Each structure stands twice: as C-alpha cells, then as structure tokens.
Amino acid sequence: MQTEKWWQKAVVYQVYPKSFQDSNHDGIGDIRGIIQRLDYIKTLGVDVIWLNPIYKSPDIDGGYDISDYQNINPTFGSMADFDELLSKAHAMGLKIIMDLVVNHSSFQHDWFQKSLASSELDNDYRDYYVWRDPVDGHEPNNWGSFFSGPAWTYDEKSGQYYLHLFAKEQPDLNWDNPKVRHSIFDMMNWWAAKGIDGFRMDVISLISKPDGLPDAPITGDSIFGNPGPVVSNGPHVHQYIREMNNKVLSKHDWMTVGETTGMNVNDAKKYANIDGSELDMLFQFEHVGYDGDTNAAQGHFSGYTPKLKDIRDSIVKWQTAFDGTGWTSLYWSNHDQPRAVSWFGNKAPEYRELSAKMLAALLHFLQGTPYIYQGEELGMTNNDAFQSITQYRDVETLTLYRQTVEQKKLTSSKEMLDYLRIHSRDNTRTPMQWDTSSNAGFSDSTPWLETNPNYQAINAKAALDNPDSIFYFYQKLIKLRHQLPVITDGTFKLLPDNEQDDHIFAYTRTNSETTLLIIANFTSDTVTRDYDVPKAAQLLIQNYTDDQETTIRPYEVKVYQYPTKSLKK
Ligand code: NOJ
Numbered sequence: 210m211q212t213e214k215w216w217q218k219a220v221v222y223q224v225y226p227k228s229f230q231d232s233n234h235d236g237i238g239d240i241r242g243i244i245q246r247l248d249y250i251k252t253l254g255v256d257v258i259w260l261n262p263i264y265k266s267p268d269i270d271g272g273y274d275i276s277d278y279q280n281i282n283p284t285f286g287s288m289a290d291f292d293e294l295l296s297k298a299h300a301m302g303l304k305i306i307m308d309l310v311v312n313h314s315s316f317q318h319d320w321f322q323k324s325l326a327s328s329e330l331d332n333d334y335r336d337y338y339v340w341r342d343p344v345d346g347h348e349p350n351n352w353g354s355f356f357s358g359p360a361w362t363y364d365e366k367s368g369q370y371y372l373h374l375f376a377k378e379q380p381d382l383n384w385d386n387p388k389v390r391h392s393i394f395d396m397m398n399w400w401a402a403k404g405i406d407g408f409r410m411d412v413i414s415l416i417s418k419p420d421g422l423p424d425a426p427i428t429g430d431s432i433f434g435n436p437g438p439v440v441s442n443g444p445h446v447h448q449y450i451r452e453m454n455n456k457v458l459s460k461h462d463w464m465t466v467g468e469t470t471g472m473n474v475n476d477a478k479k480y481a482n483i484d485g486s487e488l489d490m491l492f493q494f495e496h497v498g499y500d501g502d503t504n505a506a507q508g509h510f511s512g513y514t515p516k517l518k519d520i521r522d523s524i525v526k527w528q529t530a531f532d533g534t535g536w537t538s539l540y541w542s543n544h545d546q547p548r549a550v551s552w553f554g555n556k557a558p559e560y561r562e563l564s565a566k567m568l569a570a571l572l573h574f575l576q577g578t579p580y581i582y583q584g585e586e587l588g589m590t591n592n593d594a595f596q597s598i599t600q601y602r603d604v605e606t607l608t609l610y611r612q613t614v615e616q617k618k619l620t621s622s623k624e625m626l627d628y629l630r631i632h633s634r635d636n637t638r639t640p641m642q643w644d645t646s647s648n649a650g651f652s653d654s655t656p657w658l659e660t661n662p663n664y665q666a667i668n669a670k671a672a673l674d675n676p677d678s679i680f681y682f683y684q685k686l687i688k689l690r691h692q693l694p695v696i697t698d699g700t701f702k703l704l705p706d707n708e709q710d711d712h713i714f715a716y717t718r719t720n721s722e723t724t725l726l727i728i729a730n731f732t733s734d735t736v737t738r739d740y741d742v743p744k745a746a747q748l749l750i751q752n753y754t755d756d757q758e759t760t761i762r763p764y765e766v767k768v769y770q771y772p773t774k775s776l777k778k
Contacts, residue, residue: 216407216464216489217536217697219256220573220687221306221580225544226263226285227271228640229583231652238640238651240286244294247301249669253586253680254687257304257464259409261544263291264310267317269378270356270604271544271638273308273411274315278396295404304406306464311393312412313379320392321380324371325364337389338380339372339418340364351424352440353433356605357612360436372422374415374436376604384416384449394456407463410488413450414469414480417443430619441471447479450487459485464578466538468492474530481535490536490578496523497546510609510628515553517731521703521714528576528701537577541568542585545634549582551591552631553731555764560733561588561667563764565679566752570766571714571729573686576701583641586683587672591636592661595629598622602658606633644670685750693770695723704740712736713761719773725749726769733763745775 230242240263250258262272265280272282281288298305314321323334341349343363349370352360354377361370362377372381382389397408418440425434450467458465465488467480472493481490499519531537541549550556554564565588573579595601598610606629613619630636635658642664643650649664661667672680690696699718704726707715712732718725728740739759746769748756753765 213697214464214489214536215462216257216578218691219304219464219578220254220690221257221259221578222250222253222255223259223261223543223580223582224250225261225271225583225638227261227657228638228651230641230643231654231656234652234654235284236648236652236654236656237284239284240281240290240294244290244297247294247297247303251301251303252673252684253581254684254691255303255581257306257406258298259306259466259580260308262308262310267315267378269315269376271634273310274313274317274376274379275310276315276317277319278314279399292403299404304464306407306409306466307400307405308411309397309408309413310411311382312415313373313375313381316378316380320382324380325366333388336383336386339383339422340367340369341372341422342369350422351427351434352422352436353425353431355437356608357433358608359433372418374412374440376608381418382416385418385445390449390452394453397453397457398460401457401461401463405463407461407465407489409492410465410467412470413467413488414441414446414472415443416449417446419443437471441469442476447487450480454485454487458488463489465489466492466578470494474527478530478535481531481537483535490538492538492540492543493527495527496520497541497552499523510625510632512628512631517711517714518709520553520731521707524575524714525701525703525716532576532700538580539572539575539577540580540582541572542582542637543580544582544637546582547632547636548589548591549585550588551636555733556590560764561590562679563752566682567729567731567764567766569679569683569686570750570752570768571727573683573690574696574716574718574725574727574768576697576699576718579690581683582637584637586680587642587667587669588679589639589642589667590661590663591630592639592659593630594659594662595633595635596626598626598629600659601629601633601635603634603638606635642668644668682750682752689749693723693725695720695725699723699725713738715740722773724771724773724775726771727766728761728768729766730761730764735760735762737761742769743771743775746771 227238229238230246231238232241263285264275265277265282266272266275281291320334320337324338348361354360356376363370373379425436425439427434467488469491477491480487499515550565554568614622614625639661640651640656645665648656649660672678695718699720702717704715715728737759749768749770751767
C-alpha cells in the first residue's frame, strides 16, 4: 500500500440537512440545527461529515438542482451559519465534505436563464448547456430521463430541445465547453478557500456525453431508451476529471468520492486511481442494486428481496479488485436508498437491533471508507405509515407514480404504494428521530415530510441511554477502525466454502501481525458451522451476549481476532 491517506482510516457520517434538525421552527432542518447536534456526531466518533446539498436551489430534487453554487439556500440559513458550522466542526476535529452537483444545474441558475434568454443561438451562455435541433419534428434522440419521461424538453422560443438526464428543471451542463469547466473549477477553489475538506461528486461519470448523442437501448415496456449505458464513462470523462484534479484537487489535502452509476471494477479503477490523478474513491451501486427486474415498467421499484449470494459476490469482487490497487467506499444506505435495516436486515422487533448490528459489523470490517447515513446508527426503518401518494415528496417517486399508475396504468396504485414503502427515496428522508417529544424532537412545527411513528421506540435519546444500543455498537466499530491497522490494510479473503452459503457471510482480514475473522448470519435461521477458529482467538465484538462457537443464531455476528502466526486448534 502507498503512504496512508487520512481518509483511509476515516469514517464518514452523512447528514441530509433537510431532515436532520430544525432550529427555526419551520419544519425543515437547517445549518444551525446541525451545529446544535455536532456533539452527538462527535460522540459517535466519526471523522467526517458529508453534507447533502445546502446551496441555493428551488428544491425540485432535494437540492440537487442548484441555482447558485456560491450561496446557501435561505431555508437552511446563511453563509455566516455555514462558516460557523465549519469552524465549530473543525475545532471538534470533524471534517466537512460538501456535495458537488455539476452534471446539471437548476433551470433557475443564471447560466441557464441566460442560455434560454437569447433567440441568438450563439450567445455566450447558450453553449453552457446541451441544446439540439429537433429531428423529424421530435426529440433529438430517444433518451429517457432517469426520473422517467423524456430526457429532452422543447423550448418554443429557440425551437431547440435541451437535455436533462434528470428532471426537466435540471438541465445538463455542457462539459465540452471549456468555459463551463473553468467556471466550475473556480467555484470549487472558492469553496476550498473557505476551508472545506473535500467533495462528494454527484453522478460524475455522466459529465461527458457521447459524440453524436446516439440512441440508447430500449428495455422492457419503456418508450424511451435508458441513457445509462451510453452516457456513463463518456469519451472525455477522464480528461475532464484529470483537469479538475490538476486545477483544484491536487492543491488541497481533501477527500473526494465520485458517485458513479453502472460501474464495473475496471472502469472504476480509472477514476479511483491509486496514483491520485483523479478521485480518491467512488460510490458504486452494485451491492445495493440487486433489486429485481429492472426491465419492468416501474424499474427497480419492485417487491424483490435481495439475495445474500448476490450481495456477497459483489462485495468480494470489489474488495479483491481494489486490494492494494485503489480505494473504495463502504455503505448500505444513503438518501437515495431504502433504510439498511428494512432492505438488507429485518425490521421485526425481535430482529431489528440484531440485524442492524450484524450489517454494521459486516461492513465496518471491510477495506475502504465506511459511510453511515443519519439514523442508521439508531436502526431507523422505512416508513410503513406512508399509505397514500399524497404523503410522498420525492420527485422520482411522484414522477414514476404519475407515469406508471395514472398515465399508462401499467400497475395498480396499491401495488405501486407497496413498492414505494420499500424503495421510495422518502424512506430515508424522514426526519431524524432524536427523542419521544412531538415530531421526534426534529421540529416543533409540522415537518416537511412525515416523521416515522416508530420514533417513540427508536430514537437517539433511548440509544444514548442504553449501553447495548446500536449506537454504541457503531461507536465501538469506529474506535476499532482507528486502533487496528488490519482494518485499513489487511488483505480480504472469503472463507473457503462460503461462496454458496445461503445464510452466512464469513471472511478474514489479514496483515503480518493480526488476523480478523468475521462471521455474520444474514438470515433469521439458526445454523451450525465449524470455522476452525484458532485457540488463540479472542472475541473482539459480537451482537449476542455469549458465544456458542459452532451455533450461529439469527443475525448473529461475531468477530475474532488472533495473531496471524497462531496455530490452528
Ligand atoms: C444522485 C443524487 O444522490 C440524487 O439524490 C439526485 O436525485 C441525482 N443524483 C441527480 O442529481
């Protein structure tokens, strides 16, 4: 391994500001709310906070539609509030990384307004976005938006279409225009001067569009092509990221994580290059993306349950491919995914805590940088109280529902609502559950999105009062990562015979000094396995109070530690 970087030992806590803590009684989380909760984050023991977008935005897509990259959304506070958050976090030894959303801007961004304004197609800002003439009176190609519907919107005034891979209010920036790139790099350096510690880069693998914008493959019942395969890893993406690295990233001791869709290990290595010429690590979606028939009309929204074998195969593949040649991120959930315990674990009262701890340990002993999504450390669950489409706020959820249920009648409302309770992005966006007071202590006004009613039982106060809580289990895992070098540098190996096991995920991490053996039951069945644990092994952490050696109980996880040279028993 090359010289260790600070982010290789770090654990990141993801804060979704809108749902974290309201301080000004409007039912929406804000920056001063985050300041109030810094002690809580520090107690957990993490090193870095990743803030979802807090920039000025009409908030069509949870702030991923930015209208001013150098201003704070007034709903979240002011730039002075941000400066205070940054300096208080730094004083507590916490770093802050921001979200960089530059595949697209908001339609309300000055650049797009200027791009739209002129009937002259050659005005200075026209070329900041991707405009094309109609072909045979319709869209320039067959691309669909990732939020469903066409990826092109027609502008009457100029008689051209503009491209938006997401909502129509999120026009794609034209990275082929050097002026766009330089404006973005200047903006990034402006944030650097404020002292931030890095960026999470939204859909960064989509920034370079393929020459000629060819049609995309049509899948399932869709009338639009899925642009994913044709717009990911475009022809100039590495050139542009290297330029960004040269002009911005290389000048700062930052951590950078690129969000990339549809990534394979070989392509991923080009971005998360060990020589530091591009980004430090990526978010890829393979292990969380096994969600059934993506050809179906409702895409990945389905009742499918993920299989241990798929998840394990994917984790093994990425752990092995990156060992010594790159770095990866580790996560189960985020603001776009279901709650980890609902999707991969078991939210039934008797299993919720056990399965949340099992998932935590399984992930935190892997190589990479772990990310904890707010509330995951409490075992927060999807919101089963969402029973009507009127309770949802997420643009993807609402667009998909409109398309599949109301317009095309491809699925019934009941069926879609069942899927939404599993997959809607609003499941992880419900307010953070702090205590048993009204609205879970998130706000004393009606929250922008309903609180999960289970906050009476699942909340931070209860967790902090209980030494056996999921919270303290995470705290212990984070401490171990800081203390034991093997968690950062050890080689990953799946136990022999584990590839086909339907219940257990068991692996080792080994360096010259220490070996860790992680055994995790992914199911509610009790099973028997003999893993030939060396005599010298000590139990480092577990989620039951006793050890039964060969019997592995529902969602049990145990981690043994022994000297690498110790003899087998
Ligand atoms: C990925 C973000 O995580 C998601 O929330 C957003 O909708 C899309 N990118 C578009 O910016």
